[in-house]
Amino acid sequence: MTIFELEFMQRALIAGLLTGLSAPAIGTYLVQRRLSLMGDGIGHIAITGVALGLLTGTAPVLTAIIVAIAGATAIEFVRARGKASGDVALALLFYGGIAGGVLLIGLAGQGAATLNTYLFGSLTTVSPSDLYVVVGLAVAVLVIAIGLGPQLFAVCQDEEFARVTGLRVQLLNLLIAVMAAVTVTVAMRTVGLLLVSALMVVPVATAQQITRSFRSTFVTACAIGVTACLAGIITSYNADVAPGATIVVLALAGFMVAATVGALLRRRSGRVAPLDDEEPEVGVPAPEPHVVSAGHPHAHSQACGHKKVEHGDHVDYVHDGHLHARHGDHWDEH
Amino acid sequence: MTAPKNAESDTAAKAVQVTDLSVDLGGRLVLRGVDLQIRQGEVVAVLGANGSGKSTLIKTVVGLLPAARGEVRLFGTPVPRFRAWKRVGYVPQRITAAGGVPATVYEVVSSGLLSSRRLFAPLGAARKAAIEDALRVVDMADRRKDAVAELSGGQQQRVLIARALVSDPELLILDEPTAGVDLASQQIFADAIRERVARGTTVVMVSHDLGPMDALIDRSIILRRGRIVYDGPPHASQTSAHVHHSHGASDDLGWLTS
Structure with a gap:
């Protein structure tokens, strides 16, 4: 019996495929807006959501998604206000999320082993009902990330300009935050809450070593995400280690390869000169010596x-x- | 236009109407009772030292900052209710057009078409032609597939102006478009603006240094400490602009507006 015939592995691979697509998709917008660590913060907050589910006996996926969306909305609100104290407010939110989660899981009578499956992913815990939720949410995230691509790109590229073109910037910002929260919950079972942000950011960082357009970065990042997830899940089954760690280590290895290849390519095409160099000075009289x-x-x-x-x-x-x-x-x- | 015709006819010819505008940034009045009317087809330069309120005025006109008192109307409609953003092209004050992820010149310019683009709709042939046209005007057509981060500062500014021109706006608002831009790019810039002006576009431009754009200006406004201190033909203004420049550190509040 191969691993592809085991039912729990089939579910894990489907969840991995969708996670590998949706995490880099939303991650591209987060990196574009220079909010790479937002996924990390939402992941911390979602731990409280999981714990609430365990404590009250409801499905942790559902409570996690509610708490993650609430947390992402709060992060977006603090960010949009742009106050200097916002940074501290976010830190408080993140620490509160992780500490509250551990506390509530203790109260629910669950040990570190249960917590670990949510923090670093677990192949055997994707239940059929979890899978429906994961598939539905991941498809919704992908449809929005691709369908509203031009609008989301404009908001992430230049928020002020986007506002003057009449886009509903606040609404789109909130949409990005909510999509990030949904993706965190989708990815919870495969990469886990502590490493989900890596799957949002590392494939994008890898892709941009070799791409020059937003669209090709988006597509390449998704391809890298899927490859890392599927390879990571299979490796994790064979080596009996947490899938989250395996996926992220594979993704980072891919980054190192791409960074090396990208540097060699740029050197070959002679583009190692400072990127924001001004135009060559044609027709400008030579400066007086000394x-x-x-x-x-x-x-x-x-x-x-x-x-x-x-x-x-x-x-x-x-x-x-x-x-x-x-x-x-x-x-x-x- | 739902308002009665008589009321509209007075305001319709005005692209921008600023009435008794005061703007408060962090508890400090940066603009104080500014009145300004810009007719359609005018080319206006807004001059003044750092901290005089130029950028604040521009940002309030396009609705990025709220008015503490008074109001701004675009084509007769108060800015908070204004929806026809397709008629306005905006070039923000920027050092770079690049974000955290690479984007090509073409992608950045196409984001200028969003005010009229429907959700979930692909880019039609007419819009593709508009993008090509805007790229040609700023002489960047052969760089369309290059990443904006790899361009020079002047080329990046040209991309930003193409992004503002691509929707064929009737009112073009530029905040320091030539700051840090090499002379070759400034010339292309001025040519692009001249082409728009010939087609009747209203232009409002904030600048320290007009450079090749100088010849296009029909009217200068000089701001000082949040008030208009000069409003009239451009050449008389040049000397007084320099007087204000050398006014010293007390006027230098550039951090407020940048």
Whole structure:
């Protein structure tokens, strides 16, 4: 009997396939908005949801999704307000989620073993009723992520511009947060709540080593996510280890390969020059040799924030419209 | 247009009407009682030192900031009720057009068409043609498949203006479009604006330094400490703009508006 004939493995593989598609799909939008760690926060909050389910005897998937959506809405609300205290408020929410979850699971009379299956995934615990919920939610996330792609892309790319085109930006932001919460719950059984964020972010980071468009990043990330999930689940069965850890380790290995290949490709095509370099100076008269910048107290360095421009054997710094280059103890105009 | 005709006829010719506008940012009045009327087809430069309220004025006009007092009307409709965003093209103040994930020039420009695009609908042939046209105007057609993060600052600004032009707006609002842009890109920029102006587009542009755009301006407005201190023909304004520039540190509140 092969592993593909075992019913629980079939369910695990279907859940893995959908998780591998939906986590990088929503992850692409989160990374685009520079909110890579949002999935992690929602995962922490969902632990309380799971614990509530165990305590009250309801299906943990349902309580987890309710608490995760509430948490994601709270995160989005705090983020949209943009207050400096928002960062601390989010930290409190995350710690509260994980501590509350562990506490409630203790009260429910469940041990660390039960908690572990939710934190790092477990192949044997995907029940048929869980699978229906997972399939339904993952399909909904994918339909929205692809169907509303242009709108979600615009909001994540440039929120102010999106608002001036008349898009319902607050609604779309909330939609992204809710989709992330749903995906966390979908992924809970395969990668687990502590590692779900990795499946949202690592495939996207891997894809962008070799892609140049949003669409190809999206598609490549989903392909990487599915591959990592299915390979991880099969490996996890054979080696009898937690699937979440296996999936994430495989995804990270893929990232390292892609980063190396991407660096080699960029070197080959000669695109290792600073990316935001200005246009080549065609027709600009050559600068006078050795003009010392008068009264230049600022010492440029790699980290000073002035734009750096490769200039032959040295680096010029763009400073108030002038190019400055180090020359011994003073700065030259270039 | 549901309002009575007589009331509309007065306002219809105005692309932007700002009445007694005050804007409060974090408890500080950044604009104080600004009145401004911009007729359709005018090309207006908004000048002033850092912190004078230029960007705040622009952001309030497009509805990104709320008015503490007074109101802004676009084409006769108060901004909170304005829905015809297709008529407005906006170029925000940006250093980069790139996000956390790579995106091509084509993808960024196509996001300018969303105000008229239905949900779950694919991009039609007319819209694809509009994108090609906008790319051609800013001379970026051969870079359409390049990632915006790999372009120079000037090229990225050109992508942002193409994104604003692609919906064929009647009112174009630009916030510091030429800041940090090389001269070659500024020239292409000015040519793109000139083409729009010839077609009757109203242009409102915030700038420190108009560069090649100078010749296009019909009217300058100078803001100082949240009030309009000059409103008239452009060339008389140039000298006074420089006076305000050198006014010193007390006017330098750039962090408020950036």
